Amino acid sequence: MTEVAERRELAERYDPAAIEPKWRARWEADNLYRTDDAAPGPKWYSLTMYPYPSGILHIGHWYAFAVPDVFARLQRMRGHNVLFPMGFDAFGLPAENAAIRNNIHPATWTFENIPAMREQFRQMGAMIDWSREVVTCTPEYYRWNQWLFLRMLERGLAYRANGSVWWCPNDQTVLANEQVLEGNVCERCGAQVSKRDLEQWYFKITEYAEELLRDAEGLDWPERVKTMQRNWIGRSEGARLSFALETGDTLEVFTTRPDTVFGATFMVLAPEHPLVPTITTEDRRAEVEAYAERARRETEIERQSTDVERPKTGVFTGAYALNPVTDERIPVWIADYVLMGYGTGAIMAVPAGDERDFRFARAFGLPIRVVVQPEDQEPLDPTTMTEAYHGPGVLVNSGELDGLRVPERMPDVLAWIEATGRGRREVTYRLRDWLISRQRYWGTPIPVVYCDGCGVVPVPDDQLPVELPLDAEFTPTGQSPLVSHAAFLHTTCPKCGGPGRRETDTMDTFVDSSWYWFRYTSPGEGALPFDPGRAGRWCPVDLYCGGIEHAILHLLYARFVTKVCRDLGLVGHGEPFVRLRNQGIILAAEGTKMSKSRGTQVGPDELVRDHGADALRLHLMYLGPWDQGGPWNDRGIAGMERFLRRAFALATEAGTGPSDGEAPAAEVRALQRLTHRTIAQVTRDLDGFQFNTMVAALIELVNGLMRLKDGPVARTPEWREALETLVLLMAPSTPYVAEELWERLGKPYSVHQQAWPSFDPELIREELIEIPVQVNGKVRDKLTVPADVTEDAARELALTSPRVQAFLAGKAPTKVVYVPGRLVNVVAR
C-alpha cells in the first residue's frame, strides 16, 4: 500500500470514538440543545417518563429515551420549537432501601447517582435541555407538592379518613389500590400485602371519575391503555334502592338491574358492613361474628381468589328486610362475595338473574323467582334451571312492570322506581380515592400540624417547604421514621401558637410525578409550582413516551392532578398528554425480564465503546417495532456499524467533490427517484413510529448509492443532493455521524439546525412499471408498461402474452380483473 493511500484510508475510516466526544463538546459549548421559549416556530413538547436515579442506565433506558429523542429531533428539523427535558424521579423506596443496604444516606446515594446518569444521557447524544432539569427530592421541587396538597385540602380534595387499606409488610408502608397487583402483591417489591384499618390521607380522585372517563375518549393514546383506564374507573349505571329492615334500619343497595327487583328473594351484606352488628339476632350472633372474623382473616388470599368456582359461603343474620316492591319478608345474609369497597357494601340478591346469587341460593336453599323470561327459548323454571339467566327478555312476576322488554325498557323501569319513591338512578365507580400517605422516610412531608386545641392545621404557605430532615433514622419500623425525629415532630401550632405535632407520614412518590412536566417549563419559578404563562405556552405535552406499566398508576394520577391544576386556575387545559406512545420491554436474551441480581441486565457502556452510540441507537430502532420490545441480542449491532461505515465512506469518497459531470438522463432520474422515495418513506415511518422500517429505508438508500458511486451519476449535482439528503435523513437517528458528515460535505454547522428534506412526488413517479399478470390468481407473467398505461392496453397485453395463453390451455377467459397500475388477473374456469 502506498503511503498516500494508507493516509487516505486512515483519514476516512469511520471512527465513532473520535467523532462522538468531539461533537458532544461542541454542542454543549454552543448550547445547541438549550430551548428558548421565544424561539420561532410552533411549539412541540416531547416528553419521556423521567427515570429513577438508580445510578445506571441499562439498555432498556436507551430504548426508552434514545428513540423518542429521534422523534424530537425530527420535529426540531421540521421547524418546531422543541422542548425535550429530563429530570429524576428521586424520592421513593429504592433509594431508601439501597441506602439501608449500603449504609449510606438516601440523599447521598441519589445525588451521587444523578451525575453518572446524566453522563450516560450525554453519551446517548440525546438533545436534552439540561438547564431545565428537575430533581424531585429537592426542597425547591417538593415544596410545590406541599403547596398543591394544601390547595387540595382547602377544596376538600385532600382528606384524612379511616379505612381498610393495603399494607406491605416488606416495605412497611401502606399502598394505594393501584399499587397492588394481581394476587395481592406489592407493585414495588412483590411481597404479599394485607389489609389494615388505618387512618390515612387521600386525594379525592373519585370526584373526577366521570371526567377522567369521558376525556380519555379524545386522547391519541394506545387503545389498550385507554381500555385499562376505563376498566379501572369501572363505571356502572343503575339505581340505588332502599330496603326497610324489620329492625327499623334502612338498607341501601346499588344495582345495575333495578328491573329485576321483583326477583330479589334475599339480601347479602359484606361481612364488615356497619349494620351487621345491629341487625344480627342474638341466636345468630356467634355464628355471624365467627364468619365475619374468618372472612376478615381470609380476605386477602381467599376472598379475591382467582378461582371463580370457589363454593359460596355465608351465614344468615336472623334479620329480615322488606322487598320494597313486593313487601315480602326476605332474609338478610352476610357473605364474603359482597365487597364492602364497592357500591354500598350490600346487595339485593336476584338468583334467577345473577350467577353469583344463583349459586348462593342453590348452596343455601334460598328461593329463586324468575322475573325475566327470554323470548325465544323454553320458559325458565326455577326448580330445574342450572344457571342464572341475565340476557334480554320480558319481565314477568313483576306486578305493573310485567310485559316490559328489557333491557330496552330500562328507562321506563327507572322512571317508575323514581316516581314511586323506591329509589333513584345512580352511577357507581370502581375507582377509589387515591391513598397518598406513606410510612416511609424518603418522600415529601405532608404539610399539616396536629394541635390538641385546633385539630388538623395546614402549614401556611409562607412556612413552606416543610423540609425533610436529613438526620433522621430511617430504618423502617412500620411507623413513620419521622415520628422518632423530635426536632421535626414537635412544632408550634400555626393557628394558636401552642404545642403541635407535625404529620410524620410522607407522600406517595406518584404525587411528584403527577405534575413534574409543568415544572420543566419554568424550573426556577418561586411563587407557584410553575409559571402559568409558560406552562400554558408549552403544555399540554404533545408526545409522551414511556412504558405500558404506567398505564393506570402514573397516567391516571397525572390526568387527575392536571384537572385539579386547571380548577385551581393554573392552566387552561384538563388533559396533560395529547399523544401517548408506549415502548415495549427489552427482555434479557433468554426472554425473561432483565434482572440486576441474576446478572442478565445489559449495560450500554461497552456497546458504545465497541460500536459507538450512533450504531447502538440504530440497533435499538432496528430490533423490531418499538412498541413490541423483545429479547435483547447484540448480533445485529455489527450490521448497523457496517451501515454507518458505508455511509461514511460514501459521503467522504474523493469522487464526490465538485460536481460538473454529465450522466444519462435516465440514470439521473433513477437517482432522484431513489432519493425522493427515501425521503417519503423515512418521513412516513418516523411519523408512524416505525423506526425499524425507517432504518431499513436508510440502508436501502446507502445500498443504492453504493451501486451507483462508480458510475457517471456520481459526478452530478443530483449525487450531491442525494448525499446531503442522506445525511439530513440520518440526523435524527445518528446525530454524531450526521454532524461529522455534514461538515465534511462542506455544509454549515449544525446539521441539527437544518430543515427536514421534503420530497417531490413528481420525482418519485416511475416511468415504467412492472405489472404481474395472474391466471386464476397465480402469477404467470410480468408486463413492463408505461406508468400511465390504459386499462385496455394492459388487458390486451395480458391476454396476448404467450405465457398466459399457455396457462389458459385453450380455455376462454371468463373474466379479467384489472387493478390500475397493480395487476391483471385472467380468470378461466
Next chain:
RNA sequence: GCGGACGUGGCGGAAAGGCAGACGCAGCGGUCUUAAAAACCGCUGGGGGGCAACCCCCGUGCGGGUUCGAAUCCCGCCGUCCGCACCA
C-alpha cells in the same frame, strides 16, 4: 372464566385484500491478501425438473369459509402474551 393482541425462513422482522419473506443478522461461495481481518461481489423458505437461460409444485400455527385473488377479512380450534376477574 371474560376481553384484547399476536403466531411469517436458522434468527430479528417486512408486506394500503394484489409478485410473501423488504432490510438486517447468521451461513455459504467468490474477489483482494503470503495469510487473516476489514472491505467488496454473489447465493441463501422447502421440494422437484432441466446442459442452460430458466421452469413447475408446495409454503405465513391448524381446519373451514368469503373473494377473480387471503399472511391480511370471517368462523372454529391450538399456542403465546397482556388486561380484567365474585364490582352487584
